[in-house]
Amino acid sequence: MAMEILAVICLLFLLLLIHHWRKQRNAAIPTNWPIFGMMPGLVQNIPRVHDFATEALKSSGGTEEIKGPWFANFDFWVTCDPTNMHYILNTNFANYPKGPEFQKMFEPFGYGIINSESHLWKNQRKMLLSIIGHTKFESYMEKTFERKVLHGLIPVLDHVSKARIKVDLQDVFQRLTFDNISILVLGIDPLSLSIDFPNVAYKNAFDDVEEMIFRRHFKPETLWKLQRWLQIGGEKKLTKSLKVLMNSYTNP
Incomplete structure (x- = not known):
């Protein structure tokens, strides 16, 4: 009896998952699943990624948090708000370092302008400009x-x-x-x-x-x-x- 109840629960969960999966193509912001985060919705919309990103940002007012799977370092914010861009890249740039996780990911690029921080980044930027x-x-x-x-x-x-x-x-x-x-x-x-x-x-x-x-x-x-x-x-x-x-x- 217990196995039958478990099978019914699994079936209902699967049907719910399929229902949400189909809705992702028309959803402005993907569902944040407990384990997989927003990854299923992002994968579903890869064929129309640019339109999807535009719709999501428009629906969220220009800024949206993307949650990835719990087992991957894939949480990030996306913004197209000019005020936020100015705040991050100009007014308070020093408050938004790339951080050690970024440097680990991009270590093949060494310590160039992509991976550098603080004074090293400023010196390379000045030289490049x-x-x-x-x-x-x-x-x-x-x-x-x-x-x-x-x-x-x-x-x-x-x-x-x-x-x-x-x-x-x-x-x-x-x-x-x-x-x-x-x-x-x-x-x-x-x-x-x-x-x-x-x-x-x-x-x-x-x-x-x-x-x-x-x-x-x-x-x-x-x-x-x-x-x-x-x-x-x-x-x-x-x-x-x-x-x-x-x-x-x-x-x-």
């Missing part, structure tokens, strides 16, 4: 973008149009961005944006690094650290990708 704001750099950047559009983007789109080939425009513009950044930072053009869409090793490696760091946010710290120590799963892929990037920087 002095370079970016220089008139010669602005002129060089403008000419670089113009050349890449004229000799990269337009020929690719023209070829695709004439050959009636289906392409992923997101991939096209990612290649455009990657080539421009490589030219400006490394001084080399990998020519990833061309009509044959070549497989560029360190472009793929950089994409993999971004993906693996993103995945760390969904895993318990002990799990991804164990994977890193054993060199298995995504952490093994991350290590290989970092080696490819290091070889590319030392042997451009």
Whole structure:
């Protein structure tokens, strides 16, 4: 008898879960489940993530707390309120450090401007702004973008149009961005944006690094650290990708 009651309870819970799962596509703010947090609703809305984020922020007045699974370090706030942005990034920036958890997640980036804090961040920001704001750099950047559009983007789109080939425009513009950044930072053009869409090793490696760091946010710290120590799963892929990037920087 007890097993039958337990089976009925499980069935009712499953039906309730399916009902809420179906409602997530139309829900402005996803349900915060006891164990899984808002993750089921976020996953359900991945195909329309931009519309979903807009609807959620609009419904919550511009600021919303996202709760992740209890076993993952995935709780965060999202805001599009200009007042909040000004308060965090300008007026009280010192009160919002990235913190040690952020630095653990993004340790592959070292102690650059992405991962640095306090005075180190201010010094790197000042140095970066002095370079970016220089008139010669602005002129060089403008000419670089113009050349890449004229000799990269337009020929690719023209070829695709004439050959009636289906392409992923997101991939096209990612290649455009990657080539421009490589030219400006490394001084080399990998020519990833061309009509044959070549497989560029360190472009793929950089994409993999971004993906693996993103995945760390969904895993318990002990799990991804164990994977890193054993060199298995995504952490093994991350290590290989970092080696490819290091070889590319030392042997451009």
